[in-house]
Amino acid sequence: MLMSDTASTFGFNLSSQNRVVATNNLFFTPTALGNTLNMKLVVAPGKYLEYIYSLGDKPYSLDYKLNIVGLNDVIARNTNYLSLDWKQNISRQEKSIQNERIATTIYYHFPEEDVDYLSESKDDQKSFRDQKVKWVSFKQQYFTCVVDG
DSSP states (O other), X not given: OOOOSOSEEEEEEEEETTEEEEGGGSOOEEEEEXXXXXXXXXXXXXXXEEEEEEEOSSTTOEEXXXXXXXXXXXXXXXXXXXXXXXXXXXXXXXXXHHHXXXXXXXXXXXXXXXXEEOXXXXXXXXXXXXXXXXXXXXXXXXXXXXXXX
């Protein structure tokens, strides 16, 4: 997978009026208060999509909340899940590419199943389309980025 110079992509793909809208291509208005950052996309008065990021209780943790307010007439009524588009450009941390490949992978956990992961030693892919995922993480030797549902 080739990515641009962007370190990561994080957004939702929403069905709206017979088309898919990718929130990572839209412009949100930021507001900050204390340890919280709100990113709001106003569609009309009283209708918005909001991401709320706040520092977590544990060291190095960041809490995330999604609010969808008043968008019943914008988002398709039969929508019962959101499609998350999350790409992470893993920064080089090791001195050799071989060490990078040995230590870098993706772990994931489906409800009622054991934790699983992609192979570190070969090109491996897994689609989560139409499946409920309890959590997914990008893991390096010393750093991990997790989205916990």
